[in-house]
Amino acid sequence: MPAAARPRPLVAAPIVDAVFDLDDLLEPEEIIWSRAARAFATNRILPTIEDDFEEKRFRAELIPELGAAGFLGMHLTGYGCAGAGAVSYGLVCLELEAADSGWRTFVSVQGSLAMSAIHQYGSEEQKQRWLPGMAAGALVGCFALTEPAGGSDPAAMTTTATQDADGWVIEGAKRWIGLASIADVAIVWAQTDAGVRGFLVPTDTTGFTATPIDGKLSMRASIQCDVRLDAVRVPSEAILPGAAGLSGPFGCLNEARFGIVWGAMGAARSCLDAAILRAKTREVFGKPIGATQLIQAKLADMLVEYEKGVLLALHLGRLKERGMLTPAQISVGKLNSVREAIQIAREARVILGGDGITSEFPVMRHLANLESVRTYEGTDEIHQLVLGRALTELNAFS
Template identity: 55%
Template sequence: MDDILRVDDRLTGDQRLIRDTVKSFVSDRVLPYVGDWFEEAVFPARELAPALGELGLLGMHLEGYGCAGTDATSYGVACRELEAGDSGLRSFVSVQGSLAMFPIWKYGSPSQKEEWLPRMASGSAIGCFGLTEPDHGSDPSSMRTYAKRDGSDWILNGSKMWITNGSVADVAVVWAQTDEGVRGFVVPTDTPGFSAPPIHKKMSLRASVTSSLYFDDVRLPGSAVLPEVVGLRGPLSCLSEARFGILWGVVGAARACLESAISYSQTRVQFGKPIGGFQLTQEKLAWMYVGLAQSSLTAFHLGSLKDAGELSPRQVSFGKLFNVRAALDIARQARSILGGNGITLEYPVIRHMTNLESVLTYEGTEEIHTLVLGEALTGLSAYR
């Protein structure tokens, strides 16, 4: 597909190397199999994690502890190429690096960092992030999971839901109410009282491990708490990190759908000529490219702001709101161009389209990000 705006010309040499390396990995290790993974609702996390670690993709934007220490734009480009394979693959990397490793790196004790970060960077240990609850998604301040002190220990009770990597994780970063405010806990998943049953019958993100987490009198030592943060700013800062990866990643999903639609339109013949030669099809493709290019430019701009240390949460909300909606619109239009073939897993479109329905609502729903922008524009909060 011709990059009419030459957006990738803005990449540095190192960023292009990361792009090409991840793209090659996805082409060799993911695309030949991901349709079957999606159909069978499996994700080979234990097989892929060491390979992703070897490429330096796990916690790649963090410094030290075996992490690659790349710039933010490089991380974004990697997320884009991973999600061109599948949203589940990018979700695995995002959760590992931005939601599980980042809070330990940012708020953890030296011993927590030494114990977990090198193993997680290599892919020999997998992490998950426990914030969302069955009755409290968009309003984490109302979470019911609670940790209380018992001597020098903590006793953790409650539950979390829609947790990527949950049932394959070695460690969970869990956020809970305490008498001191919301605190984060580093919870090894073999701790007695911890369980993580997988969630079945998903029709989206099927090539991804999604679980519930349950805590039944989970006893944790005092050293399990993240010492450097109290309150919701801890988990919300992690979400900003993950959302940055999402706003880049969905550009890859959208590109994969557009490329599939263009290729199909050039070879599918109706009424004596390829359907790409009809004006209605070309109008769809043109607007699909405009949406893709606009979302690419948004991602690059926000990457530049993050690399300069100037990115704000409301700017991340803008990126997630616009780019996910653009990607979903592109996927739906691609599905229409492919006709009946658009609903089969022989093509990537229906897989990306259904995945994006989940991406639209996780890490902050479309409605929440709309209200973030509304408050930024008016100065008035509309959450309650």
Template identity: 65%
Template sequence: MTVPDLLDFDELLTEDERATRDRVRAFVDTRIRPHIADWYDRAVFPTELVPELAELGVLGMHLDGYGCGGRSAVEYGIAAMELEAGDSGLRTFVSVQGSLAMSAIHKHGSEEQKQEWLPRMARGEVIGCFGLTEPNSGSDPSSMTTFARRDGDGWVLNGAKRWIGLASIAQVAIIWAQTDEGVRGFLVPTDTAGFVATPIAPKLSMRASIQCDITMTDVRLPADARLPGARGLRAPFSCLNEARYGIGWGVIGAARDSYDAALTYARSRIQFNQPIAAFQLTQQKLVDMAVEIEKAQLVALRLGRLKDAGRLEPHQISVAKLSNTRAAIAIAREARTILGGNGISGDHSPLRHAANLESVRTYEGTDEVHTLVLGAHITGFSAFRSTDSEGA
């Protein structure tokens, strides 16, 4: 693998951070790269990797206690970057499991809920999903129509969710619903009567991953199914910020792998009696890619250091999600042009990465949403319609 390091980025990492990078990179090289083109072509998520990812220590790796890794934010980001160099779908699995489902329980659950679910999720014995987005409620979750009403000591849940990662293979779902008291979060075992998860197909992106529609019809839950610390949209947003942080790192992996594929090809592809890497226009493309990757790494590392210091702000996460994802998709597309017609073959990764990044660009906040988050921070005026009295 040819990794651009124009600024000696490695020197900014600690020994532990480099060790995490090397360990996850080795896993990707041996367990993902040889098979990913086939998984993607057949639209298969490799569930056999779940226990191996648990053994690798990346499920909830940034959470403390309850069998979780307790690693630093920077180490988690580096792991996300290396996983996404293999495929966005594999990094997404780790993100949904750890940054969304496990994070929701860790941040907002009772002690009993944490003890019951987190150790098994860290071991990969239980898979979780996170149900916020609805068919008609994406960027505006305050308009969700899923509703939980009290019924004696328990709850009855009705509604629908869409584009929910892992739902059809999950054993527990974190479902966000309107109640008479505002938005609340619920732990829903997926074998509960009335809960149905259906994989979405066909897909042109994230094919080696699982996204589902969920319908909930009179799903009855006990009183202790509610996450006691989750009140208002601030609760799911706190989990989304964990995932967005990981995306800021992860997309660099997709960009770097695309760059590597293009550089390797350009050095060996002979046209007009010389490698195409010798042509000025090809070199300009490669230089532009390498520079953007270096910039993205520095942005991600800055956020990681702030997060580890307890000083990371939501608008700063939006910088990385917006800028790094935008750069990554441009790099993947440009890398494909260097490969020419061969670039549409599954033997090469850039077009697969570009297709995946179309999804990554959309989920956990579109470009438009993150632009307006930053616009509100810069100007002091929010362009969003705020309807959540408990705070978003």
């Protein structure tokens, strides 16, 4: 049970709950996690998120609070992690992304990528060294896989790790690495003579440089970086002993993709709620626009796609809890959730009219963020190819 289950201020239910009663499909503990995340998002993120997005500010002071709430690495067991179920984790992702994609991304990078890599593939010493502090939010991790030349073909990475008598020397560059400039440790994936391996690299190691990427029109309240690895020397025990080949990073990516399946529906819900509220209060031709057939049809279609997306996420969560979730099924969820969330956000902007492009409403911020979510952890096209391969048993990646 999360620490965040302690009494919190009451938080209004989403408007869509009047039609779609998700709670009826959830276990009591899952509802507690959901409400804890909703309260955190409402009380700690939403009051400042529009200003933070405008000012490109990431509020690092919230990280220990996320840890205290139990959200960091919450799906992992031991080492200070909450050991929550997959559906509980998904619901937390949904509620955080209903506030802003950047904060769900933080939880994904910290828990589903960096912490999962250590938990799944690390030695006991590595787990004891890093995981308790990361679960508490006292330490931050990043996941350095994507490179400047492209992220869809990690097998072609050019970052190398060369072994010598004193350990390993890592050379290369990574791009779009979330949290790297504030991280304490980086999970760096590199080519070795034995294939792709993962390394735990403390970010204060000589030769490691992380530079935040400026000029972003999306994910402005979060941090993504360029990373340089110039003769970065780490000891032999820095290697993740349980990760050999691309199955290592792919296993972590699938954890993050699962969170996106849920999270994108949170952004969609926020946009749908804004559109419903505006449809009831904005008057044209002497009556609320929500009283017109065209607007009601749009809202109905948006609700149907939102419900379908959440039900798919719930189905995948139940499969994951039974150990039956496949990578192809995760691709179905990631592809559908983000694609439909973007369409819902676009329809919401139409309903809001010109005001929809202002920061008075969250819609354009969500829409901009979702364009990033659509790209990372596998583009639409990558997931289409994953599904095409599953359907035909033919590989069209090359």
